[in-house]
Amino acid sequence: MADQNTPDIVYTKVDEAPELASASLLPIIQSFASAAGISVGTKDISLAGRIISTFPEVLTDEQKQSDDLAWLGEWVKKPEANVIKLPNISASEPQLVAAVKELQEQGYALPDYPYSPSTDEEKAVRAKYDTIKGSAVNPVLREGNSDRRAAAAVKNYAQSNPHRMGEWTSDSKTRVASMSGGDFFSNEVSATLPKAATAKIVLETSEGETVLKEGVSYPEGTVVDATYMSAKALDAFLAEEIEKTKAEGTLFSLHMKATMMKVSDPIIFGHAVKEWLKPVFEKYGAKMEELGVNPNGGLGALLERVKDEPEILKAIEEVRETRPPMYMVNSDKGITNLHVPSDVIIDASMPALIRDGGKGWGPDNAQHDTNCVIPDNSYAPVYDAAIEFFKANGKLDPATAGTVQNLGLMAQKAEEYGSHPTTFEIPSAGTVKMILDDGTVLHSHAVEAGDIWRSASARKAPIEDWVNLAIERQKATGYRAIFWLDANRAHDAELIAYVKPILEAKGVADKFEIMAPREATIASLETITKGENTIAITGNVLRDYLTDLFPILELATSAKMLSIVKLMNGGGLFETGAGGSAPKHVQQLMEQNHLRWDSLGEFCALGESFKFYADQTGNEKARVLGEAVDIATQGILDENRSPSRKVGEPDNRDSHYWFARYWAQALSEQSTDAELKAHFEPIATALVASEAAIVGELSAAQGKAVDLGGYYHGDAVKTASVMRPSGTLNGIIG
Numbered sequence: 001m002a003d004q005n006t007p008d009i010v011y012t013k014v015d016e017a018p019e020l021a022s023a024s025l026l027p028i029i030q031s032f033a034s035a036a037g038i039s040v041g042t043k044d045i046s047l048a049g050r051i052i053s054t055f056p057e058v059l060t061d062e063q064k065q066s067d068d069l070a071w072l073g074e075w076v077k078k079p080e081a082n083v084i085k086l087p088n089i090s091a092s093e094p095q096l097v098a099a100v101k102e103l104q105e106q107g108y109a110l111p112d113y114p115y116s117p118s119t120d121e122e123k124a125v126r127a128k129y130d131t132i133k134g135s136a137v138n139p140v141l142r143e144g145n146s147d148r149r150a151a152a153a154v155k156n157y158a159q160s161n162p163h164r165m166g167e168w169t170s171d172s173k174t175r176v177a178s179m180s181g182g183d184f185f186s187n188e189v190s191a192t193l194p195k196a197a198t199a200k201i202v203l204e205t206s207e208g209e210t211v212l213k214e215g216v217s218y219p220e221g222t223v224v225d226a227t228y229m230s231a232k233a234l235d236a237f238l239a240e241e242i243e244k245t246k247a248e249g250t251l252f253s254l255h256m257k258a259t260m261m262k263v264s265d266p267i268i269f270g271h272a273v274k275e276w277l278k279p280v281f282e283k284y285g286a287k288m289e290e291l292g293v294n295p296n297g298g299l300g301a302l303l304e305r306v307k308d309e310p311e312i313l314k315a316i317e318e319v320r321e322t323r324p325p326m327y328m329v330n331s332d333k334g335i336t337n338l339h340v341p342s343d344v345i346i347d348a349s350m351p352a353l354i355r356d357g358g359k360g361w362g363p364d365n366a367q368h369d370t371n372c373v374i375p376d377n378s379y380a381p382v383y384d385a386a387i388e389f390f391k392a393n394g395k396l397d398p399a400t401a402g403t404v405q406n407l408g409l410m411a412q413k414a415e416e417y418g419s420h421p422t423t424f425e426i427p428s429a430g431t432v433k434m435i436l437d438d439g440t441v442l443h444s445h446a447v448e449a450g451d452i453w454r455s456a457s458a459r460k461a462p463i464e465d466w467v468n469l470a471i472e473r474q475k476a477t478g479y480r481a482i483f484w485l486d487a488n489r490a491h492d493a494e495l496i497a498y499v500k501p502i503l504e505a506k507g508v509a510d511k512f513e514i515m516a517p518r519e520a521t522i523a524s525l526e527t528i529t530k531g532e533n534t535i536a537i538t539g540n541v542l543r544d545y546l547t548d549l550f551p552i553l554e555l556a557t558s559a560k561m562l563s564i565v566k567l568m569n570g571g572g573l574f575e576t577g578a579g580g581s582a583p584k585h586v587q588q589l590m591e592q593n594h595l596r597w598d599s600l601g602e603f604c605a606l607g608e609s610f611k612f613y614a615d616q617t618g619n620e621k622a623r624v625l626g627e628a629v630d631i632a633t634q635g636i637l638d639e640n641r642s643p644s645r646k647v648g649e650p651d652n653r654d655s656h657y658w659f660a661r662y663w664a665q666a667l668s669e670q671s672t673d674a675e676l677k678a679h680f681e682p683i684a685t686a687l688v689a690s691e692a693a694i695v696g697e698l699s700a701a702q703g704k705a706v707d708l709g710g711y712y713h714g715d716a717v718k719t720a721s722v723m724r725p726s727g728t729l730n731g732i733i734g
């Protein structure tokens with residue numbers, strides 16, 4: 001067994017619903033793993049944990065925390081890494097500010113979040129907070145490409161227990177709106193570097209040259225893109241779509257990824273907020289700025305800042321009356337699409353809308369056709385094609401549909417994932433140039449004030465690894481395999497120049513197709529409609545989008561996906577599902593003490609992690625544990641032991657009892673390892689014999705509001721007592 005600081009298997013400490021689930025599940029895992037001499041320990045990547053570890057200088061010794069993310073960033077580069085990663089918060093500004101406030105209330109002397117930093121000290125604090133914001137964990141941990149698919153058991157379950165799908169009709173007014181020019185898609189340029197280079201990015205204006213960034217280094221063979229979104233074109237597009245929505249009688253909705261694309265997308269979101277409230281900003285812009293309003297933080301924060309300004313509130317109300325109804329996050333509470341940038345995240349929101357027959361929730365708490373505004377055209381065609389496909393063909397039938405697996409290029413901050421330090425809101429008109437150390441001007445764009453310029457890149461080694469993974473997966477399955485690459489898009493053309501020679505050299509070119517996202521969407525939907533399967537081999541953003549889209553259509557949720565990251569240096573990262581941290585579930589637990597979070601993703605990841613551990617170390621007990629996990633997971637599906645959505649019915653904790661029971665039974669019934677068999681026989685017997693007591697204790701706990709001692713930084717003891725209410729179960733687990 002490894003030392004205390006380096007557990008054999010790392011289980012990440014995260015946020016919200018998955019972290020609550022861990023309070024119940026992890027003790028079971030640790031107890032079972034210890035029987036094979038395997039330690040399972042936590043490393044903290046939660047939002048609160050990352051804030052705490054970033055500001056040691058203002059904290060007491062007791063409050064200080066190690067920088068586990070930095071540690072993990074190194075760990076995933078080691079061949080022995082074995083990490084189970086649960087979804088964590090990629091914080092928007094309002095989430096970060098709320099977490100800081102909660103920690104301050106708990107006695108952490110953290111600096112306030114500086115909205116508009118002016119002094120050097122404020123700028124330094126803001127820079128630190130900016131590193132915590134957005135998708136700050138996943139790009140660091142994901143030192144490998146992504147392999148996401150539904151395990152056979154999960155797919156079979158979905159086919160025999162098909163979920164409800166909303167009806168699609170050919171007269172649906174739902175559609176996708178995206179820019180016809182001036183966006184990232186149309187302005188993209190790309191080049192592959194023939195040798196290693198260091199680049200600087202400058203803005204040349206009539207006043208002279210400003211260095212936006214320097215010292216960006218790229219190894220030989222890196223595909224380096226540059227593009228920008230025109231602020232003027234974006235505003236004109238948004239204004240037009242607001243009017244069109246009104247004319248069409250649909251809901252206005254904006255879908256983007258302000259969390260993962262943490263620099264560009266909050267700015268785009270801010271443009272939408274400003275356009276929506278244009279007359280108010282025109283009249284009261286200066287006053288609102290004084291009050292600290294930042295449109296990028298959303299309507300929610302804006303309303304909070306102007307709450308004592310009756311004149312502005314009245315003006316907002318007047319504008320609202322002239323606007324189309326908005327797609328709502330929570331119509332009971334009046335929370336709109338534009339309230340919080342992290343409430344409507346495209347990967348989860350668009351598939352849910354498509355699953356529901358193209359309907360979004362309106363302010364009247366009823367479902368309506370919706371105008372889905374996705375400004376940038378790079379990936380919007382996927383949703384557009386899907387919507388048109390279902391209008392023409394009717395809803396997908398999950399009972400007969402095949403599956404779309406995904407292999408996503410993601411390692412080493414591939415593509416837009418790594419673009420955060422090289423994304424800029426342009427302060428004044430001029431030319432942005434990307435200049436290499438040998439003087440070559442690699443890319444150049446004429447820009448105007450407010451344009452969003454960004455450069456993304458993808459390195460050669462990850463690209464080659466991704467193509468090779470695709471070849472392996474196609475060989476293992478025989479499925480139709482499609483590279484979702486658009487030969488007419490600059491970046492994709494560079495990737496195709498990598499892909500084709502590798503396929504040809506390996507003699508498998510005839511096994512693969514290359515299609516632009518729109519055509520690939522149609523081809524994939526046609527394939528699965530026939531009950532056949534396909535592999536989508538995509539870049540990073542489509543990895544994210546498709547691994548929610550197809551699972552949500554096929555399985556109702558992406559939470560049950562197998563999500564494996566084969567780390568490039570030999571380790572394994574096992575993600576639990578492809579979904580997020582489900583904030584709504586926490587609310588329900590706090591109000592009703594019912595947790596509807598489904599840990600199936602954790603079960604799938606756990607089985608893989610143990611088997612991987614066996615491969616890596618030769619500890620065959622780990623393999624026995626892993627194979628038994630798979631049997632237990634199958635049991636959860638076969639016996640319908642997944643959590644129910646309603647209070648009073650079995651929840652996440654019940655499913656953990658059943659998981660422990662099936663796992664112990666599988667271990668006591670196997671004959672590969674006599675020691676494990678002997679160890680788990682009495683445990684399995686006790687779990688079966690105590691069923692009534694355990695289920696009774698779990699059920700008695702539900703129904704009342706609970707106190708977790710915090711939302712972002714809950715109290716571990718309080719959380720454990722809420723999440724482990726069965727003394728009988730705790731006694732057996734030890």
Ligand SMILES: NC(=O)C1=CN([C@@H]2O[C@H](COP(=O)(O)OP(=O)(O)OC[C@H]3O[C@@H](n4cnc5c(N)ncnc54)[C@H](OP(=O)(O)O)[C@@H]3O)[C@@H](O)[C@H]2O)C=CC1
Binds near residue numbers: 091343577598
């Ligand atoms: N890998 C990662 O680290 C990821 C992190 N995130 C983070 O998660 C947060 C929320 O993101 P959001 O876009 O709302 O997406 P989520 O996937 O968290 O939530 C969307 C909905 O999916 C359902 N859902 C998701 N997981 C489960 C589960 N295990 N069991 C049952 N239902 C589930 C829930 O539906 P219902 O309410 O109907 O029950 C939930 O409301 C954000 O902070 C985001 O940054 C998001 C994606 C990935």
Ligand SMILES: O=C(O)CCC(=O)C(=O)O
Binds near residue numbers: 260
């Ligand atoms: O990194 C993030 O912010 C979210 C990632 C995500 O949604 C995914 O990996 O599916």
Ligand SMILES: [Mg+2]
Binds near residue numbers: 544
């Ligand atoms: Mg996602």
